[in-house]
Amino acid sequence: EVQLVESGGGLVQVGGSxxxxxxxxxxxxxxxxxxxxxxxxxxxxxxxxxxxxxxxxHTTEYAAxxxxxxxxxxxxxxxxxxxxxxxxxxxxxAVYYCARRGGRDSSGFFHDFxxxxxxxxxxxxx
Amino acid sequence: DVQMTQSPSxxxxxxxxxxxxxxxxxxxxxxxxxxxxQIPGKAPKALIYAGSRLxxxxxxxxxxxxxxxxxxxxxxxxxxxxxxxxxxxHYHPYPYTFGPGTTVHIK
Numbered sequence: 001e002v003q004l005v006e007s008g009g010g011l012v013q014v015g016g017s018x019x020x021x022x023x024x025x026x027x028x029x030x031x032x033x034x035x036x037x038x039x040x041x042x043x044x045x046x047x048x049x050x051x052x053x054x055x056x057x058h059t060t061e062y063a064a065x066x067x068x069x070x071x072x073x074x075x076x077x078x079x080x081x082x083x084x085x086x087x088x089x090x091x092x093x094a095v096y097y098c099a100r101r102g103g104r105d106s107s108g109f110f111h112d113f114x115x116x117x118x119x120x121x122x123x124x125x126x
Numbered sequence: 127d128v129q130m131t132q133s134p135s136x137x138x139x140x141x142x143x144x145x146x147x148x149x150x151x152x153x154x155x156x157x158x159x160x161x162x163x164q165i166p167g168k169a170p171k172a173l174i175y176a177g178s179r180l181x182x183x184x185x186x187x188x189x190x191x192x193x194x195x196x197x198x199x200x201x202x203x204x205x206x207x208x209x210x211x212x213x214x215x216h217y218h219p220y221p222y223t224f225g226p227g228t229t230v231h232i233k
Binding site: 047061113 | 127157160162164168169170171172175176179181182213215217220222223225226227
């Protein structure tokens with residue numbers, strides 16, 4: 001059974017840092033791209049960034065709102081994805097979800113964002 | 127960057143109704159469009175990928191259609207568990223963006 005569990009959320013001051021983890025089980029983590037998505041209280045979903053697999057050199061992509069402040073990394077030996085968040089702002093307050101890009105279907109389309117973790121809350125206080 | 131507009135922002139419907147939600151992309155995104163359902167306090171659930179394809183295990187009551195840069199999600203025979211917020215997401219090119227969401231309320 002595919003499972004994703006985020007951890008590391010909490011209360012942090014403006015300008016501070018926090019590292020979130022997403023621990024995966026039930027699938028071969030090293031073969032999959034992974035994403036971070038966040039949701040501010042009472043608001044919609046916002047894509048944060050993506051970490052590619054080892055075959056694609058663990059390269060990353062980011063939303064403009066976090067580029068230069070957040071870093072996505074992973075440790076395939078620990079089946080874990082990370083989100084290092086620096087220079088935090090009050091507008092970074094949100095529930096942070098990790099999501100998996102699944103495999104391809106018979107027509108070659110990827111099952112992007114097929115499984116999600118329950119999320120972890122980050123609160124940035126001024 | 128691609129912008130996603132979504133309409134309506136909310137709607138009211140009764141059990142058994144059929145409803146349709148629309149997302150429009152600001153430029154051609156081919157079929158790189160997914161639909162997600164979110165119940166308050168829960169993580170989003172994937173419904174449709176590539177514009178019209180159901181994720182495994184998802185009910186065929188969810189129907190996705192593409193027409194150019196317009197994408198629709200139709201939900202047939204609404205049941206109590208279908209009252210939720212629905213989001214579209216384009217996932218090519220970067221950066222990805224979600225639509226603002228449509229909340230389906232019980233009438």
